[in-house]
Amino acid sequence: MYKIAVIPGDGIGPEVIREGVKVLHAVEDSTPGLSFEFVEFPYGAEHYLKTGELVSEEGLKQLEKMDAIYLGALGDPRVPTGVLEQGILLRLRFYFEQYVNLRPVKLYPGVPCPLIGKGPGHIDFYVVRENTEDFYVAIGGRASGKSRAELEVLRSIYEAKFGLDIDVDRDEIAYQIGVISRKGAERVIRYAFELARAKGKRRVTSVDKANVLTHVYSLWREVFERVAKEYPDIETEFAFVDAVAMWFVKNPEWYQVVVTPNMFGDILTDLGAMLQGGLGLAPGGNINPEGVSMFEPIHGSAPRHAGKNVANPLATILAGQMMLEHLGEAEAARKVERAVIEVLKEGKVRTYDLGGRSSTSDVGDAVAEKIREM
Numbered sequence: 001m002y003k004i005a006v007i008p009g010d011g012i013g014p015e016v017i018r019e020g021v022k023v024l025h026a027v028e029d030s031t032p033g034l035s036f037e038f039v040e041f042p043y044g045a046e047h048y049l050k051t052g053e054l055v056s057e058e059g060l061k062q063l064e065k066m067d068a069i070y071l072g073a074l075g076d077p078r079v080p081t082g083v084l085e086q087g088i089l090l091r092l093r094f095y096f097e098q099y100v101n102l103r104p105v106k107l108y109p110g111v112p113c114p115l116i117g118k119g120p121g122h123i124d125f126y127v128v129r130e131n132t133e134d135f136y137v138a139i140g141g142r143a144s145g146k147s148r149a150e151l152e153v154l155r156s157i158y159e160a161k162f163g164l165d166i167d168v169d170r171d172e173i174a175y176q177i178g179v180i181s182r183k184g185a186e187r188v189i190r191y192a193f194e195l196a197r198a199k200g201k202r203r204v205t206s207v208d209k210a211n212v213l214t215h216v217y218s219l220w221r222e223v224f225e226r227v228a229k230e231y232p233d234i235e236t237e238f239a240f241v242d243a244v245a246m247w248f249v250k251n252p253e254w255y256q257v258v259v260t261p262n263m264f265g266d267i268l269t270d271l272g273a274m275l276q277g278g279l280g281l282a283p284g285g286n287i288n289p290e291g292v293s294m295f296e297p298i299h300g301s302a303p304r305h306a307g308k309n310v311a312n313p314l315a316t317i318l319a320g321q322m323m324l325e326h327l328g329e330a331e332a333a334r335k336v337e338r339a340v341i342e343v344l345k346e347g348k349v350r351t352y353d354l355g356g357r358s359s360t361s362d363v364g365d366a367v368a369e370k371i372r373e374m
């Protein structure tokens with residue numbers, strides 16, 4: 001019996017999560033001994049606008065008792081950009097120290113791929129994105145609307161720390177700091193190597209921009225080199241993020257496991273999503289191997305499509321598959337993936353993003369039905 005927290009969230013979030021839960025019910029019915037208790041949490045725009053609360057301390061304590069969190073999407077045009085994303089999504093990632101953001105990039109048969117000449121055999125790798133550091137630590141500031149004294153302090157900081165000669169009265173500036181810690185880099189890099197072994201992958205690629213952001217990413221490189229020594233069976237390479245973006249398109253079959261600092265991982269996985277047929281097919285897991293992990297589609301809340309029952313729920317359904325695998329229910333996870341593959345291969349039930357006309361719930365029904373037939 002697993003206790004699963006469900007946070008439907010905003011926009012298309014509730015619609016896609018409904019199908020994800022539907023599929024998990026089908027898995028439950030067809031797997032003796034497996035059962036879920038779903039506990040819904042209201043976090044999102046509606047709750048915030050009504051109560052002024054993003055995530056309560058009490059809520060965090062309750063979430064702590066769950067086996068996993070299943071999240072739809074966050075973001076709403078009525079709330080200034082960043083408030084819900086930072087106050088809920090990033091808050092949960094940081095609070096639960098979900099230091100791995102695991103994003104498989106896998107092209108399934110029957111899914112159109114924008115790369116000419118590339119098929120399912122060419123696109124099948126994992127991006128392991130660091131999830132708690134880098135430019136996501138929210139350290140920064142802006143020199144405006146400050147008192148004389150504050151400005152003086154800022155000016156001396158800029159000069160001492162960054163070697164910048166700034167006239168704070170005239171030059172408006174903003175800065176934001178990226179942080180990499182040895183511990184933070186090491187745990188996620190080690191996870192990437194362990195994943196490579198567990199999945200039978202032979203190569204781990206480390207992404208950085210150590211030629212420009214020398215301080216943070218030279219530490220990242222140093223840690224990668226040290227950890228790599230413990231895995232002589234795995235081939236390794238360094239690559240700059242700009243080159244990786246190019247190679248993802250030119251030669252995706254090269255990649256097996258890619259480990260990357262937080263922000264580059266954010267960007268590269270939207271590119272990765274396109275390789276696997278679009279954001280409607282890209283799941284992710286925010287993982288703390290020793291704590292509470294959270295599974296979600298990597299797409300946003302797509303407010304334009306909200307309430308129309310048109311969004312593709314497969315990314316969310318596949319996030320559910322990742323959750324099952326994380327919980328140690330490998331057989332149940334395989335069932336979900338097989339069902340998704342069947343539905344995609346048949347091609348009868350597909351949403352508009354895949355060139356079809358089916359609704360969100362049609363797709364959930366089709367996947368659930370396949371599972372019940374197994």
Ligand code: IPM
Binds near residue numbers: 085089090266
């Ligand atoms: C993602 C999203 C988030 C991120 C935003 C919404 C904070 O883009 O999960 O990739 O940047 O991590």
Ligand code: MN
Binds near residue numbers: 266267298
């Ligand atoms: Mn993103």
